[in-house]
Amino acid sequence: MSRTLERQESGWAWVVLLASMLSQGLTLGFPTCTGVFFTQLQHDFQASNSETSWFPSILTAVLHAGGPLCSILVGHFGCRSTVMLGGMLACLGLVTSSFSTTLSQLYVTAGLITGLGMCFSFQASITVLGYYFSRRRALANALASVGVSLGIMLWPLLSRYLLEDLGWRGTFFVFGGILLHCCVSGAILRPVAPMVAPEPREGLPPPSKKPASGCLAGCSRAIQQHLALDLFLHNPGYRAYTLGVMWMMVGFPLPHVFLVPYAMRHEVDERRAALLISIIGFSNIFLRPVAGLVAGHRRLAAHRTHLFILATLLNGLTNLVCVASADFGVLVGYCLVYSVSMSGIGTLLFQVLMDIVPTDRFSSALGLFTVLESISILIAPPIAGFLLDTTSDYRYVFYMSSFFLISAALFMGTSFCVLQKKEKQGRQAEVGGASAEQDLTHEGPESSRKQLYPEIMYVTSL
Missing domain, CATH: 1.20.1250.20 (MFS general substrate transporter like domains)
Structure with missing residues (x-):
């Protein structure tokens, strides 16, 4: 067992740590740049401060609230597939939001869809560190969180630079392509033995023993x-x-x-x-x-x-x-x-x-x-x-x-x-x-x- 842990915490595990750092910087760091677009969104949609602020609030709330759904996906499909699915959803949400004609459309695309995609990529990238690191898990989590700080630093600067030349629509379109790099991070998350073992399902009784338990009992x-x-x-x-x-x-x-x-x-x-x-x-x-x-x-x-x-x-x-x-x-x-x-x-x-x-x-x-x-x-x-x-x-x-x-x-x-x-x-x-x-x-x-x-x-x- 100790040899397995040593093998996991060396070599490819540090590549996985870099991938997790990148994924966290792309996702959890992104909501901090929404204030850069606040005034222009308010002007273009002729909306009040309260109406405009629903966009960052929905995005950030879904990013945090999707945790239970993300854990279900990780249990069934693994961290690699979940992170890649999140990258595709985040990209889809921001690209389609660049064509929004009303604030309600922006709530759904850049808020709900993008937030859900970021949640899958972010939380699965944290979960995978628990499979690759045991003895150095605290150090791995601390280093991975540096990616969030890098994202908070770089996203506003890039937003201001692109906003001047492309406007918020063009900037969101480019951001969709950048968030697609979460799929690259997910591809690096090579499954290891603990991920293959069906541990997440042990808490649930086998369906063959209680076939008539019903939907209510399952919920x-x-x-x-x-x-x-x-x-x-x-x-x-x-x-x-x-x-x-x-x-x-x-x-x-x-x-x-x-x-x-x-x-x-x-x-x-x-x-x-x-x-x-x-x-x-x-x-x-x-x-x-x-x-x-x-x-x-x-x-x-x-x-x-x-x-x-x-x-x-x-x-x-x-x-x-x-x-x-x-x-x-x-x-x-x-x-x-x-x-x-x-x-x-x-x-x-x-x-x-x-x-x-x-x-x-x-x-x-x-x-x-x-x-x-x-x-x-x-x-x-x-x-x-x-x-x-x-x-x-x-x-x-x-x-x-x-x-x-x-x-x-x-x-x-x-x-x-x-x-x-x-x-x-x-x-x-x-x-x-x-x-x-x-x-x-x-x-x-x-x-x-x-x-x-x-x-x-x-x-x-x-």
Whole structure:
């Protein structure tokens, strides 16, 4: 077994890592450039801020919400086919969106179809790293996430460059061809032995034993496997964290959509306005690996939840600095500080989830987590757009973002403090009950002392 792992983590595994890095840069980095097209889309379709903002919100929400469907495809067809299917869907969506005559058509093509394709390519490219890496899996995930930072840096610059010569229609057409390179990344993902084994289907009973189970029973088993509703109801830590992140995500994506229009409204040059998003991406290239090393340190591993809460709080406070001035120098400083908190959130978001839920339930817990998270991502930009239409002041969008981020941090911090206090009281009650029972069953002080230490060791090991 060890020889198999060593063979997987050498040679072709690093080529797979590069392919995963490319796929993540093409997909997860793309939504950050949608703010570059915001003003021109609004002008061409004669639409309000709220109507225009539905395009990036649908794209990003579907990218996150399609996780359970992607896991089903990976279980049946493997990571290679799923990534290639995602690349073709993303290409199809953007190419057809270049011919859209209404915003509703853009919602379906560039929003729904492209978002679903990006979801398949992105999430399958992460899944495949678990098959190729075991001992160095944390390092592989950290290196692969650098692709996201590269995408955040390069997509806005390329968007601004093409937009000047080709307009948004020609740019979307070219972007469709670029996203087709996800198929190249998928072709590199050569199947390995664990991918061939039918492990994803072990949780489902064989159809031959229960042929008359019915559609309802099958749906119930699928929901249990991919959406951890029971865990949400009975695990207070998972429930508090999921609700906190869901609330936080109403404010977190807003700067990615509205920062460029906000800078342009205050007479910042279009190229320099697009450069702001690239500064965030460039900073994350270096900050994400550092954040991963800090989060993985043995002394800080038990405090990942607190680090995530602090990163969320810092992100919300940073947005308040942004609205103080729209000068380009101030906005550059805002982007640098924002990158620190953003890298912390991006690195710890799923690490904290792994710490909260049992290992064997992580897949289903992640499915429900991403679906609920996508609801917030879907409604956040339209709500901010409606606020902007009402007030005609971009500062209120950033105030809104700060409110949701800061309140989410306070909610999660309070919730976990209460849960930790209850857990501590429960352990003390267990120790006290064990001591009282020993006092009743063992009369002599020496025998009592001998029986007490094994019980304390047992409670501590929990």
